[in-house]
Amino acid sequence: MAESEDLSNSSSNSSSREDMHFFEGVEKLLEIWFEPNPANKNADLRKIPRPMWDALLKTVRCEIISFTRNDQIDAYVLSESSMFVSKRRWILKTCGTTTPLQCFEPLLRLASEIAGYTEIEDLFYSRKNYKRPELQVSPHRGFDEEVAFLDSFFEDGRAYSLGAINRDCWHLYTLSRGGGGSKILKRNNHLHQLMEQHHSEQQHEAQLIEAAMQPDPDQTIEVLMTDLDPNVMAIFTKDVCTTAKEATQKSGIHRLLPGMVIDDYLFDPCGYSMNGISKNGCYMTIHITPEREFSYVSFESNVASSDYGELIKRVIRTFQPGKFIVTVFANKTSIAANANREIEHLGTIDQWKRRDIQYSRFASYDLTYAQYCKYPS
Numbered sequence: 217m218a219e220s221e222d223l224s225n226s227s228s229n230s231s232s233r234e235d236m237h238f239f240e241g242v243e244k245l246l247e248i249w250f251e252p253n254p255a256n257k258n259a260d261l262r263k264i265p266r267p268m269w270d271a272l273l274k275t276v277r278c279e280i281i282s283f284t285r286n287d288q289i290d291a292y293v294l295s296e297s298s299m300f301v302s303k304r305r306w307i308l309k310t311c312g313t314t315t316p317l318q319c320f321e322p323l324l325r326l327a328s329e330i331a332g333y334t335e336i337e338d339l340f341y342s343r344k345n346y347k348r349p350e351l352q353v354s355p356h357r358g359f360d361e362e363v364a365f366l367d368s369f370f371e372d373g374r375a376y377s378l379g380a381i382n383r384d385c386w387h388l389y390t391l392s393r394g395g396g397g398s399k400i401l402k403r404n405n406h407l408h409q410l411m412e413q414h415h416s417e418q419q420h421e422a423q424l425i426e427a428a429m430q431p432d433p434d435q436t437i438e439v440l441m442t443d444l445d446p447n448v449m450a451i452f453t454k455d456v457c458t459t460a461k462e463a464t465q466k467s468g469i470h471r472l473l474p475g476m477v478i479d480d481y482l483f484d485p486c487g488y489s490m491n492g493i494s495k496n497g498c499y500m501t502i503h504i505t506p507e508r509e510f511s512y513v514s515f516e517s518n519v520a521s522s523d524y525g526e527l528i529k530r531v532i533r534t535f536q537p538g539k540f541i542v543t544v545f546a547n548k549t550s551i552a553a554n555a556n557r558e559i560e561h562l563g564t565i566d567q568w569k570r571r572d573i574q575y576s577r578f579a580s581y582d583l584t585y586a587q588y589c590k591y592p593s
């Protein structure tokens with residue numbers, strides 16, 4: 217599958233492109249939920265010690281640069297984006313030419329041997345189309361390759377591409393089977409044995425518990441923005457701000473979701489990352505590549521809302537993108553369960569006009585995808 221940004225307005229050719237400074241802001245987002253382990257009530261991903269995360273992230277080609285935590289969630293700012301670790305949910309979001317799928321096998325090993333989890337309940341791997349896919353390394357050189365890699369672990373993973381696949385689009389690989397755990401394929405023999413070892417005796421008990429329980433409410437919103445206002449992007453450079461805190465305040469990021477404890481980082485000479493966490497286990501994360509030729513900002517949060525329109529408005533008024541994609545995942549017990557209808561009514565938001573909208577129903581989540589452009593552009 218061919219994959220690149222719409223270059224119809226660009227005058228660049230391949231030789232001048234090679235000389236150009238470039239950073240791929242677009243992140244790869246991997247979210248894994250482990251199934252509660254009835255035989256080990258103390259199972260917890262936060263038992264995995266820091267040196268093991270450091271080693272795991274080496275395989276991804278990034279490192280931890282800052283850390284904050286509360287009773288619910290450990291939040292790491294990385295040299296290339298963020299990692300969030302909760303009791304049974306693990307989120308890794310990395311940009312540049314990182315290789316998050318390379319840490320999949322070591323992660324499952326740590327989850328089993330240290331944290332006490334033997335089954336994956338659900339998995340989501342997603343990303344926007346890269347601006348320069350030819351710079352990525354295996355297994356991230358295209359969505360086909362990423363899907364083939366994940367398919368070597370799962371017999372029932374499903375891959376989707378939403379939006380205009382010759383322009384701005386968004387790829388997703390998910391299990392989303394509505395519980396029951398995942399079958400790690402036998403061809404990953406060692407891993408298969410490890411995950412299956414404790415499985416059969418726990419399976420029956422887990423099924424009984426599952427039947428009696430409704431899922432906890434869960435939702436995730438992402439706003440992925442490109443072609444941003446250079447005056448806003450200037451805030452995220454050392455020319456304009458000397459500290460990350462100054463950039464957070466000046467831009468208004470601290471007002472997007474009040475009440476979050478913020479851990480922010482300003483790169484030299486430019487670039488910005490932040491994690492915000494709240495006591496109830498909610499998180500937000502923002503990453504900014506301000507360079508004019510390839511500006512990119514991502515906003516993500518699992519905060520629950522029945523009015524994401526207001527939040528989207530605050531985000532796009534803050535960053536002033538030329539174009540953006542919104543994705544909302546919500547399960548049936550979430551107050552955001554009607555997000556698809558809400559976003560359907562948002563044909564225009566201020567000067568942004570919707571160009572695409574798609575709605576997908578999965579076993580455990582509903583997903584809404586929409587893409588907007590500023591007009592007149």
Ligand SMILES: C[S@+](CC[C@H](N)C(=O)[O-])C[C@H]1O[C@@H](n2cnc3c(N)ncnc32)[C@H](O)[C@@H]1O
Binds near residue numbers: 483484486502504512
């Ligand atoms: C890690 S940050 C934010 C990444 C995020 N995915 C995004 O673009 O929204 C990337 C920005 O920081 C800049 N930067 C400066 N030093 C960096 C470093 N050591 N590692 C990664 N990015 C750095 C890059 O040029 C880019 O503008």
